[in-house]
Amino acid sequence: MSKEEVRLFIGPQHPGVTGNMSVEVLLKGDTITWAKTHIGYLHRGFEKLMERRIYIKSFPLVCRICVPEPDTNEENFARGLEELAGIEIPERAKWIRTLVLELSRLQMFIMWYGGIAGSMGLSTPVQWGIGDRDYILDLFEELTGGRIYHIYIMPGGVRKDLPEGFEERVLKLMDIIEQRLPEYDEIIMENAVVQKRLKGLAKIPRDWVDEMGITGPVARACGFPYDVRKDHPYEAYPYLDFDVITEDGCDAWAMLLVRRREIDLSINLIRQIIEKMPKGEFLARLPNVLYWKIPPGETYVKSEATRGEFGYYMVSDGSDKPRRVHVNGPSFVHGITLLERLLVGQNIADVAPIMVSLQTCPPEMER
Amino acid sequence: MVWVVIKVVVIFTWALVTVLYITLLERKESALIQDRIGANRAEVLGLRLNGLFQPFADALKMFFKEDYTPPFVDRPFYLAAPLLALIFALVPVGAIPVADSLNLGGKEFSLSVIGSNVGVVLVLSLLSLGIYGVILGGYGSKNKYGLVGGMRATAQVISYEVALGLSLVGVLLVFPSLNLNEIVHMQNRYVLGGWVPLWGIILQPLAAALFLIAGMAENKRVPFDLPEGESEIIGYFLEYSGMKFGMFFVADFVEVLLLAGLFTTFFLGGYNPPYLFQDGFHFPWGGTWLLSPVWIRLIQFITFNIKLWIMVWFLLLIRWTYPRYRFDQLMDLGWKSLIPLSIFNIIITSGVMAVIK
Known part of the structure; x- marks a missing residue:
């Protein structure tokens, strides 16, 4: 640390950090010359x-x-x-699980889509995102009894069958969300300042992807067509028809585009699931x-979470x-290894957009 | 003397009440944009009126909150900062003409507190002094975030000061006076058969846009709210609480009022509604409606408020639909776009003026 540098802790209580973690940075003027993440606030x-x-x-x-x-x-x-x-779990249970997974992915991406704007000081889509996510949480409440923590998926299937008329309500909600999305696009995608901030930000060299084990939308933004749903299909994904989304930019803007297209994909998948869902048992004996x-x-x-590949290693x-149960989440790579390297040379103002772009989730880093 | 005291009390009460209701407008407008209802619970004698009393509840809350001074701060600077910020934001409001001067018994009575002949220079200089509150607040807090905020604010306000001043040069070429009241008078001319008023925004559209952008940067609001970027460095007022923070907060909104008022004065014809002259309305379709001087002043004051609120509404709309620039982008915008454009505007304007003469 030279005399011209200032040591600054961003977090653990900071509105720009995505959770309870802190980033220690050395600042030279407005530029970060060194960064170190500290986790452990949420162990x-x-x-x-x-x-x-x-x-x-x-x-x-x-x-x-x-x-x-x-x-x-x-x-x-x-x-x-x-x-x-x-x-062996019943066929219908697989489809219900897939439906729940996709609804959960959709609510997460909608909240993220607003959140990326929030990280740059545009708080309007944040409120929209949280509001629209609430409709999905309403469906979850009807289905499982819980809004955030569902505890719905059980060994052998799911806890309860779908309520009567649930499919129609899901389809209706998908129409509502699809109508709302152009409004988001207008305020986020077509905003000159957002484009100026995100294009070229957090540029990841392509060889880091394999080297560090980057997965999920971040890897797909670098042109790696890796999606656990497609490459190692689980539950009902083998029966669904979809393409892996990739972009070439490798920067925060490409990550935004990937996630925006993932929202459309999720809506599409939910419609397919409801159309193809078989009847029958929902819980194995x-x-x-x-x-x-x-x-x-x-x-x-392993499965595809919104942030990347999520794996469970279990020994009985x-x-x-x-x-032993070992949980391997994508945020550990994205939020520590990648973040520390990406922050060097960036402006202090970009810490929040970079963290949100990588979609780091501190609780997941320390199980 | 009594006249001056009355003016000071009336004008600054008007300004502060307007500022209180700008905070309410901000809350309500952001709520409208974000699909919310907004503050509507403040209640006086069982009356809620959809939140009309909310600003007073907010002000009371600010006054009665614990005013904590952290032990490590640089006390003189820390205490002086909010005061300076508020004073230098509030004083220029007194220079804005809210209505024409009144002629009573052969004597001119100006209705603005500072009816100076160099109003433009006075307002600009006081505006740039306002930065002292921010610098001292950031420095005196002895907090690194605060220091970064103060540093950013300094660089930003000094850079945009240049663009702000240069954009006004074009206006001053068209309306050759430094007296704000005179500038308003000169905008009360009509062309195209008396239909179109020669407001500043019609004669100087580029200057109007530049003034608005530079002014928004000057009063540190989104998309130029870098000194208080809440997701980055929280802000220069990080260590302030209670009414000390409240003073920074009020200063912020007074600057919104000031910017809207100055824009109205320079570009929207000031307090004059279209077709209002010294003795009443003269409409281009031939009708006249003569009024007494006092009625005219009242109409002018109401017109000024309407224009002011339209401008405030527009400024708040921008605030809730744009994210914040990064610091280097902000500097690029200021030095590489706004200043060259304002110089270009000066050259074009003076060329046209020379040709016309």
């Missing part, structure tokens, strides 16, 4: 806690790993457990889950509690 020891609980009791834990998007975690944990126990001994073995399951030793 709740989930992985250790899971080792002391029977499997079914871990569901309320996993859905708190990343707060705005609990369903991916639930689904991953349930699928890992099913693979360990060797359970299970042994008593309170005394459920899982055969010894290990498995790694034959008892009713897991030997």
Whole structure:
């Protein structure tokens, strides 16, 4: 640290940081010359806690790993457990799970779409995003009883079947959201200042993607057509018809475009799911889950969260509690390795847009 | 003397009440834009009136909040900063003509507090002094975020001061006077068969746009709110609380009033509604409506307020639909676009003036 530099902590309580983490930067004028992230403000020891609980009791834990998007975690944990126990789940359960996953992805992306504008001081779409997301949360409340934490996906299927008329309400909501989206585009995409701020910001060299293990929309913005939904399909995704979205810019603007197109994709997928959903059972027959001994073995399951590839490594030793659960979230790479390197040389004003563009989720970095 | 005291009390009360209601307009307008309802709970004697009393509730809240001074601050600077910010924002408001001067018994009575012959220079100089509040606030807080905010504010206001002054040169070429009241008088001329008023915005459209942009940068609001960018550095008033923060806050809105008032005066024909002359309305279709001088002053005051509120509404609309520039982009815009454009405007205007003469 030279005499011309100022050491500044951005976070853990800072409106521009995406959660409880802090970024320590050295500033020379307005430019960041060095950056270091500090996590640990939100460590709740989930992985250790899971080792002391029977499997079914871990569901309320996993859905708190990343707060705005609990369903991916639930689904991953349930699928890992099913693979360990060797359970085949009914066809309809797979489709309902996929529907829940896509609704959850849609609400997250809508909130993000407003949030990227909020990180640059444009608070109008933030309010719109939170408002429109609320309609999806209403559907979740009707379906699962919870707005944020659903605990709906269970080993062997889902907790309840869809309520009567739920499909029509989902389709109606998709129409409403589709009508609202052009308004967002007008205030965000077509805004000269937003374009000026985001084009060329957070430019990622292409070789970092493989080197660091960058996944999700960030990798797709660099032209890597990697999407777990397509490459390693799970649940009902093999039966759905869609293309992987890629952009070439590799900067924050390309990430914005990818996520904007993901919203359209999610709406499209939800319509397909509702159209193709089969009838039948929604929960497989299970042994008593309170005394459920899982055969010894290990498995790694992964799925596509909004931020990237989300993986669960689970080991069972034959008892009713897991030997080890390891959660691998994309934010660890995006929010620490990548963020520290990207921030060097940037303006201090761009810390918030970069963090939001990478969609870092601090609770997910420290399980 | 009594006349001056009455003027000071009336004008500054008007200004502060207007400012209070600008805060309400900001809350209501942002609510409208963001699909919300906005503040509507403040209640006096069971009357809510959709939030009409909210500004007074806000002001009371500011007064009765704990006024905490952190132990590490540089006390003289820390205490002086909000005062300077508010004073230098409020004093120029007194120079804006809200109605024509009144002729009573052969004597001229100016209705603005500072009826100076060099009003333009006075307003500009006081505006640039306002930056001292921000610098001292950022420096005296002894907080790094505050310091960065104060530093940004200094660079920004000094750069845009140049563009602001240069954009007014074009106006002063067209209306050759430094007296704000005179400038308003000179805009009360009509062309095209007496239908179109020769307002500043018609004679100097480029200068109007430049003045508006530079003025928005000058009073540090979105898209130029870098000194207080809440997602970046929180702001130069980071360590202030209670009414000290309230003074910065009020100074901010007084500057909105000031910018809207100056824009009205320079470019929108000031307090004169179209076709109002010294003795009443003379309409281009031939009708006349003669009025007594006092009635004319009243109409002028109301007209000024209407124009002012339209401008305030426009400024707030921009504030809620644009994100903030980055610092280097802001400097680029100021030095590479606004200043060359205003110099270009001066050259064109003086060329045209020379040809006409």
